[in-house]
Amino acid sequence: xxxxxxxxxxxxxxxxxxxxxxxxxxxxxxxxxxxxxxxxxxxxxxxxxxxxxxxxxxxxxxxxxxxxxxxxxxxxxxx
Numbered sequence: 430x431x432x433x434x435x436x437x438x439x440x441x442x443x444x445x446x447x448x449x450x451x452x453x454x455x456x457x458x459x460x461x462x463x464x465x466x467x468x469x470x471x472x473x474x475x476x477x478x479x480x481x482x483x484x485x486x487x488x489x490x491x492x493x494x495x496x497x498x499x500x501x502x503x504x505x506x507x508x
Contacts, residue, residue: 437489
């Protein structure tokens, strides 16, 4: 599962990774205000980037899980 997450993170750009990490993966998450000042963009724009990055991550994880299941089915069919 960690491998799938690491692979899914590769679909994100540096800014998306940083915002997602700071907002969702830290024990003490950064505020929208903190990140908006860091990037020189509005809090709303930070929120939009966070949401889009999370959606991309979910999609990549679902695709990876589906691919893994397909490979297992193919392996069982050959058996």
